[in-house]
Structures are given as structure tokens and as C-alpha cells.
Amino acid sequence: MGLKRKDILGLQEMSPDEIETILETALSFKEILTRKVKKVPTLRGRSIITLFFEPSTRTRTSFEMAGKIMSADVSSIAMANSSVVKGECLKDTILTLQAMKPDLFIVRHQASGAPHFIAGMVKESVINAGDGMHEHPSQGLLDMLTIIEKKGRLDGLTVAIVGDILHSRVARSNMWGLTKMGAKVRFVGPETLIPSEAKNLPVEVYTNVEEGIKGADVVNVLRIQRERMTGGLLPSTREYSRLFGITKERLKLAKDNAIFMHPGPMNRGVEIMPDVADSDISMVTEQVTNGVAVRMAMLYHLLGGTEDAVVA
């Protein structure tokens, strides 16, 4: 009952029990989002600071809303407007903010390991909202919640993650979380976009999209980041789209009741065709709603009390 950890920095180090606890709580929190008064007093008086060194609207807004629904006070720092621009280093930024006595930091940073560095420095809790190419645990969790809602379970399912795996923290978090819960994970993409260490990871690698999604229960498609093109990893978006784009035709190869997921934002026409993105099997909007519920659960478990119980 309850997480016995200070921080949530990645799914790799979490146990299946911990993951299950968060997902169960998240499911019960979804109901709060349907109420007229979307507010529960549970985290009243707790303060949360979000530090996004990389731009984000989805994740940041989702965490903000999650905190506010739980009655916590949330302050978001836009790094571009902060003293980081004047050259203040990460350590000083954190020490300064820590002196304002927050209870939790939510951090997104372009360097893998930055949230871990912060977590080691402060006694307050830290949530990793995406670090470099390393992990994005809340996305992994909300993806798993979405699958459980539609399929009833994770154990024994085949999940194909398609796209730029190499640069994707979403792919890595999904892989750790899903394999821990008994699902089979496939990395599907052009060879230039699959990390070489994939052979040492608990995944099956496919460089042909038809074989990669054949028989899959879930097709989770990653955004092709156009900036990668200049690095010579992809000849053109057109070629990627023709060879790996998820079309209605290709999806017929997956299981009959397969679902389509995408962390967003989507490049319609590149990695995903509009008719699939807007179809009944697309879980994209569900993912966003589940994101708020999952983040509420993460905050609840980290901030919801660690001292000895007082019997009521």
C-alpha cells in the first residue's frame, strides 16, 4: 500500500507491484474528472514546482491540472524566462527553488539523468517528466493504463512500438513498464532509428513494418522528428511515410481488435494516416485523459503521507 519511494524517475527501477498500485489508483481517479466540481482536498497545502527545460504543452499542462485537481499549489517555471538564460546552472536553480520550500519538483530536461541529479540533491520528491532519450515514466504509465482499459490486461499482449525508437524516451519507458507487466514488446523502425543495444533489451526488433505489426494487439506510433532528417538518418519524410507509415491497409495485419496509440503530437500523413488517427481504434484522446488521471495518482502516492498513521 503506497509507494515507498521518494521519487519517480523511471520505470526501469520500479517493481510490477508499484506500477500496478499507480495504475489502480489512476483508474479510480478517472471518475473525479467526470464530476462537476473537479477538486478533491487531498493534497491541500502541498506545493509543486514544475521545471520544464524543454518545451511542452501536453505533459506540463497535464501535470498542472493533476496537481490542481488534488488541491495542491502548482507553480510552473518556463525556463526561457528564467535566470537559466543568464547562465545560472542547474544546481543553483534547484538550490534557489528548494529554499522556497516546495514539496515536489517535476522536471523535464534535455540531458538524460538530470532529474536523478536533482533527486540526489534534494530531500523533496522529484518526478521525471522526460529526460533526454532516457525515460518518460508518466507517459509509459498512461500508455499502460490505456491498454488495460481497452484490453483488460497487459500480461500476454503484443505491443508494437513503431518509429524513431533511437531517440525516444517514450519507447524506453513503455518497454520497461510493459515487459515488467508481462507484455511482449516489439521495436519497429528503420535500422538507422533502432538503438544498437536493442539486442540486449527485452524486445523483438523489426525493420519491416508489415512484419512488425502483424498480429499485434497494440500499435503505438512515435512521431517522426523532422529534425532527424538533417542528420542523415532518414532520406526524406516521404520515404519514411511510404515504408513505415501506419495506414488502414497495414493495420489489417494487426489483430482484428487491435488499438492504435500515439503519444502526440501527430504528424498526420507522415507516421500516421489521418483516417487511422481519426478512427474508432485510435486511443489518442483517451491517452490524454488517462494522462491526467495517472499524474494525479503519481502525485497522490508521492505526496500523500509518509509518516506514521494517526488512527481516525
Added chain:
Amino acid sequence: MTEQISQVMDADDIRRALTRIAHEIIEKNRGAEKLGIVGVWRKGAPLAERLAKIISQIEGVRVPVGVLDISLYRDDYMTRQPKVGKTDIPFEVTGRTIVLVEEVIYTGRTVRSAMDALMDMGRPAAIQLAVLVDRGHRELPIRPDYVGKNLPTSRKEKVDVQLAEMQGEDRVFIVKKKDT
């Protein structure tokens, strides 16, 4: 340390208490219109269902039933992290007289939490409270409208309500820890 367990209610006692409470609810509200019965998660939920069933047998009116989890509204949430349960109130709270159902009332803090939770869902016309057992020791100015059984207890004791839907049999025990 051993436990001394004594049974204070059996299945028939519970059945009769619930029947009487159902009649009292109908009497006090002059019928069963505009009522809603909400059981406090967990044991309040099956009791709420039973009350609704008895009321529909007596008055021929189906009273809607909901279940309310109050773990997010507890006043000890800062120091305890109870497992979050299910809240499902499939009817409009505003304008209805809500009968909250709890299996045991003790300090009254759970009822306070339940009222706060209900107020966040709408504006009930009135809130009434039905409890199977009142064991005394109130710490807040809260009192039930309908009581199955008054059971004076000491703080060292615990009242254990077992229900057929959950534990297989309807029984109420008082459990006292004794120093050997």
C-alpha cells in the same frame, strides 16, 4: 495479547434492524420520492443496496443507489494513505434527500468526509445518516438519524461488521484485545 470476540448481532438481528430503518426512512421522508441512498465504501455499499431493495418492496418505489469512497476527503490523509476505492453516484445529487449509509459510526470523521464529498457533487436538499451500529465516542457534532443498534464500547474495542456480500455471513462482533 489475546483477542476476546463476542457476537452481538446475528443475521436475523441485522435483517430486522435494516427493515426497521427502511420503514423509518419512508416515515421520516413521507414516502420515497426524491431520495437517494449512498453507501460509504466499502461496507456501506451492500447495506445501501439492501435498504433500497426493502424500500422498493414496501413503497413500490425504486430509490437510486450510489457508492462513495471518501479516502481522498479523510482528515488524516496527510499521515495515512488508504487505498482509493470506487465512487459511483449514477444520479443527480442536487435537490435530492441523500441517505448516507455506514456500517459503524464511531468518531464521526468518516461521515464528515462523506458530507464534504457529497457537497462537491451537488447541492442535496438534505443529508440523513443511517448506521447499522452506533458505538459511541463521537469527536465531532454529528449524529445518525437512523440506528440499527446502539453498542456502547470502550476505545480498546473494535466493532467488526461482517456482511454476506463480503464475508459470507451477516454478523456483528465486538473484538477486544486482552492482556494475558
